[in-house]
Amino acid sequence: MTDTATLVDRYRLASRVSGFRLRVPDRELEYEPGQHTTVRFDAGGEEVVRPYTPTTLPGTDEFALAIRRYDDGLASSYMHTRAPGDEIMIGEFEGNLTLEDPDRDVALLASGTGLTPLLAILRHYLREGTGDAHLVFGERTAESLFHRSTIDELATMHGNCEVTYTLSDPDWDWLGRIGYVQEHLEDLFDDFESRDFYVCGVPEMVVETKEELRDLGAPDERIHSEGWESDAVSEGS
Structure with a gap:
């Protein structure tokens, strides 16, 4: 349709x-x-x-x-x-990367334009959710960060919303985190068993992030992505 x-x-x-x-x-x-x-x-x-x-x-x-x-x-x-x-x-609208349970804490792990579904899920969670939300958004440079004012405003308006930015190729005056999203998980989170993790970005980032989450103790049922990324990485290798 x-x-x-x-x-x-x-x-x-x-x-x-x-x-x-x-x-x-x-x-x-x-x-x-x-x-x-x-x-x-x-x-x-x-x-x-x-x-x-x-x-x-x-x-x-x-x-x-x-x-x-x-x-x-x-x-x-x-x-x-x-x-x-x-x-x-x-x-028509379709896809399986949607909010699973508004009563669990959520971590939204995005790189690049993988932010787009996670921003919609974050808006939904801040309207319906009962726990805490933490968005981790990775880009190459500060100039590449998009919707930053919107994200910062959501964090300002909602006490249960935390935001972390990380850059893989930072500008000289960048004071935030440096590196890829998956490199900061152990430092940013202390509960990997009950929180829901939503991951979206280029296929390599998604695959590596899901592997890191599993190594840190996150059960498979708590890790959510579109689901096709592993096949894309396999085909490209």
């Missing part, structure tokens, strides 16, 4: 990352925070289909995406050349 969405606004979020506000007229959108839709278009006579995850909660006729532009990325280049008023074909 496909729908036609209208691009309402496009705005800068960070270096090479833009936000897109889309509206599906006369339809209240229903999806689980963390689920993705697809952007669909023709390129050279072939249909291109790419998944993107709303960073916003359902319940209105609008949703927002955050998309990083890659020079060789067909879909990201397509989206970054759209203008307000353009119509964009989208697919």
